[in-house]
Amino acid sequence: MNTFAHLLEDVVRSPNPRALWGSAAARFCAAILPLLLASCGGGGGSGGGGAPAVGVGIEPSAQFAGALESAAPGAGALASDWVGATCTDGMQKNWVRSRLYENYLFYRDAPLTSIDPNTYTNTVNNLFLDYTVRGVPAKDRFSFVRTQAEADALFQSGTATNVGFTLKRDANNGSIYRIAYVEPNGPAVAAGFARGMVLATINGVATSTSIPTALSDKLYNSAAGTSSLIGVQDVVGGPVRTLTVASATYATSPLIVDRVLPDATTGYLAFNSFSTPVGEIQLADAFKRFAAAGVTDLVVDLRYNGGGFIDIASQLGYMVAGQAQSSGKIFESLIFNDKRSAANVSIAFNSTVTRLFGNNARAGEPLSALNLRRISVLTTGSTCSASESFINALQGIDIDVLLVGSATCGKPYGFIQANNCALAFFGIEFEGRNNKGSVTPLTGVPATCAATDDFDHALGDPAERMLATAVTYRLAGVCPALAAATSGTRSLHAAGAQNSSAVNADVEFMTDPLNSIKLYRPAR
């Protein structure tokens, strides 16, 4: 039995125990079977056969990993940064499979053994997608791969280089493009743009229902100073007038509106991104004002919020729920695959300003909390990722969350970038679970009460359809009849390009998972 003990020890200590288990098991069977047969006086063999178990024969990814020529900061973006002999086609394909076998959340479902990287004739990128979004379509519509240069593009968090307005389709008016909001610090404000305007033309080309990529790039993906002539209608069907705006680099402001509604007890805030460090301070100050005003009810408008830092979402959760309801509770647990359970981490409801985002002068400052048992959240398909974490987390501590609008995007997952041979791979590595272990559904969190975006009213205007619906629903307890059409909004681009990339990535990815991820590339 000493041999058996050694075999078990080999398996337990192996960095790739499943792979080793195959050979260990074979050796064990070879050793023990004669004894069993002898003791039983014979017997039949249990056959092997069938598909090979996942992981059999898959070697550790370290064996195939590319080696960098240099350890200088920023290295890896160019093919010449890598040692050629470690980046052959075969090495890269084997690395992809091994890496997914080790880290991919759905490694058990992925066709890692049925698609052999050594006989696969298409590109490395396609192999990655065949293993992930095409291999596990029921669970994964998000994994993607880009060049490392694209993925590594650095920017000052909370800045954008673009024209400074966000376009959405108006479902109630033939899906025309209208300005959803204007960034307070962006160039569009001074140029005269405002929410609700119809995007009639760009440089003379009609764009109300379709925008050529070259023209959308001019607005959102051009160097600072790139000028455009924009024809707008102030109201649907109105006369077209032309405004001039030039792209610029500016600090984004995720808190678009915060106010106390005329009933003097309901607070409203429109928060468009968790990606901006200043958002942490803006939220802290808004809730300080709400607490001072005696707010006892709250509408959180996340209709354009595509996610961002989980820690800022957890602060918002704390400020809604307060100490008594959130103390000792989990905001979100990040759960990795069963081979990496040591990496699992739980994020608490954060009750103070942190040092994570450079807001050092106020680090440690206690956040004001409203201690609410119920809130309303305005949502659309653009409400995604960390925004869904916020909703799911509150539901996990039994806060009554009334969702008004349309279903959220349905993205309970996260990625960790893995670089190899100038490519950056983003396979789903973890899922977020709330305090009760629940996960945001892949179909999104459904709205409690449907309503569509109302571009004819400002955000925070009590007459704006989604807000008005939320307030009515809150007061009457019954979802009012929906006057407008049923479908939600869909993003083209959001101002704050790096933030909007998350929005667009999530929303558009659902319709075209292989080609629609738009990564922000800072202007040079």
Added chain:
Amino acid sequence: MKRFPANLVVCLLGSALIAGCAGAGSRLPPVPAVLVESPQHCRAQLTDAVRELTGKFVTLAADAFTQNDSVVLSTAGQSASGRMMPPTQILRLELAAQGCLLRLGDQDRAVVLPQCSCRAVAGR
């Protein structure tokens, strides 16, 4: 045993103290700082310093380091995930005996910014 004149002793001790004070001054740890103003030549030097520290070109906002001693950097890939963990890189502006310094995270290495004027702000 030879006796030193009292005034010489005082002079030597005084010199030693002064030298000690000067040495201590130059060893004062850098403190968090913000820019007094942000002229073009200073911003250009900041951009170069960021490139030197990170190996990447980074577009900074016009008001970078004017309100806060820190600037958080994110990557496009991180942002695209929509569910971001804490930032991996923070640039810090500091005031030291040499003048303004730009540091990446808690690295020992910092880049001096002679074109920029800084003032100390509340500690981190």
